Amino acid sequence: MRPPREPAYAGAMNDRPGIAQGQETTSAARSADRVKAAVRAVLAPNVRDRVAAVGFAVPATLMMGNHADQGVLRALALAAGVVLFSLxxxxxxRRPLLALGLLLTGLGLVGAADPPSMVAGLTALGYVLWPLAAGPYAYAALALAVACAWTTALPDFRHRGGAVAFTVLYLVIWTAGHALGIQRRQARNRVEQAATDERLRIAREMHDLLAHGMSVITVQAGYGALIALDQPDKAQAALTTIETTGRQTLTELRALLHVLRPVDTGNGPTGTGADVHLEPAPGLGELRRLVDRTAQAGVRTALELDGPLAGLPPALDLSAYRIAQEALTNVVRHAGIDHAHLLIRRTPDALTVQVTDHGGGAGRGYRPGHGLLGMRERALVHGGTLDAAPLPEGGFRVRAVLPLTA
Incomplete structure (x- = not known):
């Protein structure tokens, strides 16, 4: 006899506990998120300030109310003082200068009506002094606070206990707030500097990448237009060079943009990821291809290698390649000559990249452009130097020395 078959819906029924458990987990997670959001809302700085204002207003009202039974004007002045001290x-x-102005007004009003009640305003002044100490008016705020504290000792300064106590309190609050303000400004400056450095790095990469490729394409396009009718075979070769250079430039551009674009792994953007279709960043191992592309642009380059190029740090390898690339691009664009010399020398202490031409691209009134500034920045990043200047006998030389640290 065949064993009895299990109903078709039995598996679905067995899955129901798991589904219910998953729903319960989701509900619990949502509840926890709502609780966290509520806690963050309660602990928000603005909410804390309002709660502190209410918490201050209650005892201030009780204290100053004890002195409000000596006339209507005094009672009105003290009531206004509670508002001007609490607000x-x-x-x-959010508005530290406005808060300070209101406090000073309240202190003047209450001081004229009932000097002992100024203690409430001086206490509130300590709370307002904290954000002022971190801002541009820190020293002026401290001077005003100390001056207000010492008004309690007027007119003969015989009763100085309250003034000394408030002065010490203000100094402690101001010192802590000022130190925190300096720390925050330094952190903000570091973030801004990092963003600026990153923008400069991207600008250098884009400039070096596009300038060389577009120089080759421009030269070949002009050459092809001149010989299109008389030498169609060479014109076709020029078009082939343009296509090849354009594809290579686009490939490197995609790789650069891929590095800059964060990858979403399901938990939000977390950084860059590997892509098997992207080529690695170029380095000195690509010098032969760089020399070939420069030759296609009309400048034959003699390549001289002195020392091994393997084992260089990737960042330094890329910078050395970009310096050589930009220097050769400048030869193509400005030298007005059909040959150049590229020297790569590696010693135990440094890597030297030198490009020399004997053209006439730089003369009197020479000013460095974005390319030379970018090369100098690349050298400085690695603690190196870059010397770019016209030669006495004519021509131009770019020489970068990049230290090799252990």
Whole structure:
């Protein structure tokens, strides 16, 4: 006899506990997210300031209310003082100067009506002094706060206990707030500097990558247009060079853009990822192809290698290649000559990249452009130097020395 078959829906019924458990887990996660969002909202700086203002207003009202039974004008002045002392606490972070102005107004009003009640305003001044200490008016705010503290000792300065106590309190608050402000400014400057350095790095890469390829394409396009009718075979070869150079430039451009674009791994952008279709960043191992492309642009380059090129740090390898590439591009664009010399020398201490031509591209009034500035920045990144100047006998030489650190 055949064993009884299990109903077709049995498997689905067995999966129901797992589905229910998954739904419960999702609900719990959503509840936890809502709780976290509520906690963050409660702990937000603006909310904390408002709560602190309310918390200050209650005891200030009780304290100053004890002195409000000596006339209507005094009662109105003290009531206005409570508002002018409490409101700055709520505004301190967002509008510190306005908060300070309100506090000074309140201190003047309450000081005229009931000097002992100024203690409440001086306490609130400590709360407002914190954000002011981190801003551009830190020293002026400290001077005003200390001056306000010492008004409690007027007119004869015999009762200086409160003034000294508030002065010490203000100094502590101001010192901590000022130090925090300096730390935040330094952190912001570091972030801005990192962003600036990254923009410069991207600009250098884009300039060096595109300038060489477009120089080759421009020269070949002009050459092909001149000989298109008389020498169609050579014109076709020029078009082939343009196509090859364009494809190579686009390939390197895609690789650069891929490095800059974050990859979404399912948990949000987390950085760059590997792509098997992208070529690695160029290095000195690509010098032969660089020399060939320069020759296609009309400048034959004698390549001289002195020392092994294997084992260089990737960043330094790329920088050395880009320096050589940009220097040869400048020869193509400015030298007005059909030959150049490229020297790569590696010693135990340094890597030297030198490009020399004997053309007439640089003369009096020479000013470095973006290409030379980019080469100098690449050298400085590695602690090296770059010398780019016309030669006395005519021509131009670019010489970069990049230290090889252990």
């Amino acid at each position: 700055p606490i709520a505004l301190g972070r």
